[in-house]
Amino acid sequence: MPILPFQIVNLAADLIIFFVAGYYFLNFVKREKELEEKEKQLREKEGKIDIDYHQVVDNALTKEKKIIEDATAQAATIIAKTEFVTQDSKEMVNRALRQMSFDIQKESDDIGRKFVGDYEMFLNKLSTTSLGEFQNTTKEFGADLEKQIKEFRETLLPNIEKEIENYKLERFKTMDKAINVIIQKVSEKALNKSIPPEDHNNLIIESLEKAKKEGIFD
Amino acid sequence: MIKMENLDLSGFFTTNVEAADFLTRLSAISEQIYKTDFDLEKALIEQLGVSKKDRFAILLRDNKILFGSNSALKDFFDKIREKISSMPVISLTLAFEPGEETLKILSDWFPLNINRQILLDIKIDTNLIAGAYISFNGKYLDSSVRPIFDQTYKELSAV
Numbered sequence: 240m241p242i243l244p245f246q247i248v249n250l251a252a253d254l255i256i257f258f259v260a261g262y263y264f265l266n267f268v269k270r271e272k273e274l275e276e277k278e279k280q281l282r283e284k285e286g287k288i289d290i291d292y293h294q295v296v297d298n299a300l301t302k303e304k305k306i307i308e309d310a311t312a313q314a315a316t317i318i319a320k321t322e323f324v325t326q327d328s329k330e331m332v333n334r335a336l337r338q339m340s341f342d343i344q345k346e347s348d349d350i351g352r353k354f355v356g357d358y359e360m361f362l363n364k365l366s367t368t369s370l371g372e373f374q375n376t377t378k379e380f381g382a383d384l385e386k387q388i389k390e391f392r393e394t395l396l397p398n399i400e401k402e403i404e405n406y407k408l409e410r411f412k413t414m415d416k417a418i419n420v421i422i423q424k425v426s427e428k429a430l431n432k433s434i435p436p437e438d439h440n441n442l443i444i445e446s447l448e449k450a451k452k453e454g455i456f457d
Numbered sequence: 458m459i460k461m462e463n464l465d466l467s468g469f470f471t472t473n474v475e476a477a478d479f480l481t482r483l484s485a486i487s488e489q490i491y492k493t494d495f496d497l498e499k500a501l502i503e504q505l506g507v508s509k510k511d512r513f514a515i516l517l518r519d520n521k522i523l524f525g526s527n528s529a530l531k532d533f534f535d536k537i538r539e540k541i542s543s544m545p546v547i548s549l550t551l552a553f554e555p556g557e558e559t560l561k562i563l564s565d566w567f568p569l570n571i572n573r574q575i576l577l578d579i580k581i582d583t584n585l586i587a588g589a590y591i592s593f594n595g596k597y598l599d600s601s602v603r604p605i606f607d608q609t610y611k612e613l614s615a616v
Contacts, residue, residue, distance in 0.1 A: 436556070450598045450600065456593055
């Protein structure tokens with residue numbers, strides 16, 4: 240079998256593969272370079288954007304810091320002013336209150352003194368008047384009572400004593416009568432019951448005999 | 458002709474109340490006299506009782522009234538009524554309610570002692586204590602124990 244043709248064909252095939260591989264390899268390198276280039280461009284762009292961003296952020300931070308510092312300063316000023324006003328006001332109010340308290344105390348003292356005085360005067364007047372009237376009334380009442388007692392002793396009492404005595408006598412008489420009546424009734428009943436029927440009949444016959452003698456039946 | 462003096466009614470009643478009752482019973486008999494089935498004996502027993510029926514039969518016999526003669530019987534009843542209404546009434550006040558024995562003594566005493574039958578109007582007053590208060594024809598006698606008791610009591614009370 241001839242080896243040469245085969246070898247030629249084989250070599251030709253290898254050459255083709257080699258060229259194709261080389262083409263693709265070159266193409267690959269070329270693309271790699273293009274990618275690197277693009278990457279480089281992108282990095283540059285990115286770096287620029289990053290720089291801008293930082294700058295904007297720094298500016299913002301700077302502004303913010305300034306604003307805060309201004310606000311703080313203003314707040315400190317306001318607070319300081321407020322404290323001053325507050326202190327001032329406090330002192331003013333305290334002064335006013337002290338004055339008011341003093342005035343009220345003074346006024347109340349005056350009113351109290353005046354009231355005590357008036358009340359004392361009123362009480363003095365009242366006690367003087369009432370005591371006088373009371374003494375007068377008591378004297379009148381005492382005199383009247385004494386007069387009544389005297390009258391009672393002189394006129395009414397003897398009459399009452401006499402009436403009581405009469406009443407007692409009358410009551411005794413009534414009681415005596417009542418007792419007598421009771422005794423009498425009891426005696427009558429006892430006597431009536433104690434007489435035997437025969438004696439009753441005899442007494443009736445005696446009565447009839449007596450009536451006959453006296454001519455009652457004529 | 459029935460004589461009033463022959464009518465002895467002493468055994469039938471003593472008081473005016475008993476006499477009134479006796480008359481009522483006689484009237485009841487009298488109303489039956491002219492009935493066809495009238496039986497005098499039966500009627501007397503019904504109205505007066507057995508004892509008084511016998512006494513009444515004696516009274517009829519003494520006055521010669523025949524049992525069968527209704528008209529004579531009616532006249533006799535009228536005479537009895539007349540006799541009772543003409544009897545004298547003696548008021549007798551006693552200290553107690555008289556029993557049969559006392560009434561018998563009283564009814565016996567009057568015919569024997571005053572020779573005539575009377576009617577007693579008996580009243581009760583325990584204040585008399587005993588004895589009797591007698592009143593007749595406007596005359597009276599207080600023969601009770603009361604005056605004696607009052608006198609004795611007065612004397613004792615004074616002591």
